[in-house]
Amino acid sequence: xxxxxxxxxxxxxxxxxxVINCTYTDSSSTYLYWYKQEPGAGLQLLTxxxxxxxxxxxxxxxxxxxxKDKHLSLRIADTQTGDSAIYFCAERFTGGxxxxxxxxxxxxxxxx
Amino acid sequence: KAGVTQTPRYLIKTRGQQVTLSCSPISGHRSVxxxxxxxxxxxxxxxxxxxxxxRNKGNFPGRFSGxxxxxxxxxxxxxxxxxxxxxxxxCASSPQDRLMRDTQYFGPGTRLTVL
Numbered sequence: 001x002x003x004x005x006x007x008x009x010x011x012x013x014x015x016x017x018x019v020i021n022c023t024y025t026d027s028s029s030t031y032l033y034w035y036k037q038e039p040g041a042g043l044q045l046l047t048x049x050x051x052x053x054x055x056x057x058x059x060x061x062x063x064x065x066x067x068k069d070k071h072l073s074l075r076i077a078d079t080q081t082g083d084s085a086i087y088f089c090a091e092r093f094t095g096g097x098x099x100x101x102x103x104x105x106x107x108x109x110x111x112x
Numbered sequence: 113k114a115g116v117t118q119t120p121r122y123l124i125k126t127r128g129q130q131v132t133l134s135c136s137p138i139s140g141h142r143s144v145x146x147x148x149x150x151x152x153x154x155x156x157x158x159x160x161x162x163x164x165x166x167r168n169k170g171n172f173p174g175r176f177s178g179x180x181x182x183x184x185x186x187x188x189x190x191x192x193x194x195x196x197x198x199x200x201x202x203c204a205s206s207p208q209d210r211l212m213r214d215t216q217y218f219g220p221g222t223r224l225t226v227l
Contacts, residue, residue, distance in 0.1 A: 031214065033215070035218070042202055042218040042219050043202065043204075045215065097160055098145050098206055098214050098216065102154060
């Protein structure tokens, strides 16, 4: 089935690390994505990971994938106020074409 | 390269009317997908077009339709608008090449309000 879950809210202090978590249920997912949405804007692709990878690092972003537990996380190092936004994880599963199934989104608030 | 563009950015319609939204993909991208975003249902897939053919369809009523032109530009149409159709409609394009095969890049969206 298709079900992607995320916690709704995360608050961190500027300079700390943020970890946003996501669980998914479809074991045939091939690609997993992280998108960022700022108020009034569309979705900005942050990073993605193939299902045969465990980790991917891209500057301040680290994605960890635990296939056994169907758990995906996004770590943002040295979180800045400009990182305040809603973060969505999304999966694209085998046989689903280009259809993305999104999580509910996590509102990240960065406080000074 | 220019990003995905969507027109109009904002639209107000009344119940029963119909509406057409337009999406221009990133140059060279051949696949266009549409999503609806609402506070209650979140982000939901509407449909995907590739080479002027609908390749994938979400769970929406037949009032929602779309098409793709030979230059990959796409339109979606909603007929007999209902209050619940008020949403942000997002378009995404993907290159369909070997390196970044299906990664989708989103436009800014069209905010539709149905009164």
